[in-house]
Amino acid sequence: MTLAISTAALPEVAVVRDASEAAAAVAAGTGQALESLVGLLEQCLGQLKGQPDDITRVAVCTGPGSFTGLRIGVAFANAFAQARGLPVIGVSSYDVAEFGVAAFPRIAVIKGKVNHYYMRVRLDAAAAAQYTQGDGAQVQALIESVTGSSPRRPVVVGSGFGEPAAGEGARRVALLSMAVVAEGQEHRLRWTGAVIDYGQCPNAVANFEKRDAADQEGRPFQRREPEADEGSAPLA
Template sequence: MKILAFDTSSIVASVAVMDDDKLIGEYTINHKRTHSQKLMPMIEEVLESCELTMKDIDVVAVAEGPGSFTGIRIGVATAKGLSHAMNIPVIGISTLDALAFNVAFSHGLICPILDARRNQVYTAVYKWDNGNLSMIEEHMAVSIEELVDKLMQRPEKVIFLGDGVATNKIYLIEKLKDRVLFAPNSMKMPKAASIAELALQKAKEGNLKNCYELLPTYLRKSEAERQYEEKIKRCDKDGACEG
């Protein structure tokens, strides 16, 4: 079973092809958020380098979020388009689950944090247990203070990774002290190979979707949606709005 996987839910763009238990190729760029321009050329280059075409792909897998609203839309729309065009199933994988999977078979807790802006992070808490990645705290959009409060209730060391680490590193060390660990650069960013491997597990379980069933995961409303709702509330309060 050959899986084409990609992740555009952050500044990182990553594409991989996996054939059952073999990673055939992976292409990752961590430079500027121009996924609309780069994603399809990256897919084409990976396939060509692996001497494959889309006709050889059995399943498309994509990071469904949370993360950058625009990045998620680009990734999900591309996955749906390829799934529809080639008449093959698609699988959505949580960006947070895939990040946690980067740190395979580690001890202690794993805590991916993605910058959600508005003084919040997208996060969840995981732990490896008998070879399985278990979720301790569900996906959430919270302040870093709320997250730390939850982590301080447990005794384990915590491995942090993701694009939210840089701006919160000093605070995390201050509060959690010697319990804090940070994933190395090669592991702290999204990797399409992790998306592919988690998708492979789902595919073997028969957990497949068609292009119409795949939906993005945002965890919270976009800035445009919030502004629109605030405008409606003001209109309701002050009277009918025109335009």
């Protein structure tokens, strides 16, 4: 069984027996990830009549997305796996958004804090992915830019663009992790835990670096204050 966790937006859990999805259970919460994950896991195991010890692999969405949600979800996944000696596979929010999409060019849009989005552009299968971030207006500007420079209109997926049903994100995390194993990408199985992709430098790290630089230069330190950190929502 694969346990999959997604907390980049609202908390979601999936438990999948195998890639055929002959036996799969998903559950989604509406509140805080910290309060939801254990209950969601119990729901999924109950649907499959399974036990925690039946789980042999853990997959988790590593972001970008909600800073707080990612920290909780990845910590839960790592703790669950390490307590049982299981590997953890990290899955990108961009890959979750693009699940099942084969067309190019395509743009994956991921909601972070209020009116702030992370974007990945893939022009074709051979081109390196391009990353940027900005507000809703910048998302629309990026779409227009790619549309104007490509013979085909880009496929846009993710936050505000045909988001999956509740629980579907976690199911995709599970299936993507199974593909990693099937393709022999052993380097992506982490025995020390998954690592979060915040999409940008977290405030704690930014403030540490700013304080250190200010101390060395003998100038006052100006703290970068945290902003609201919310889950998925339509583009503003």
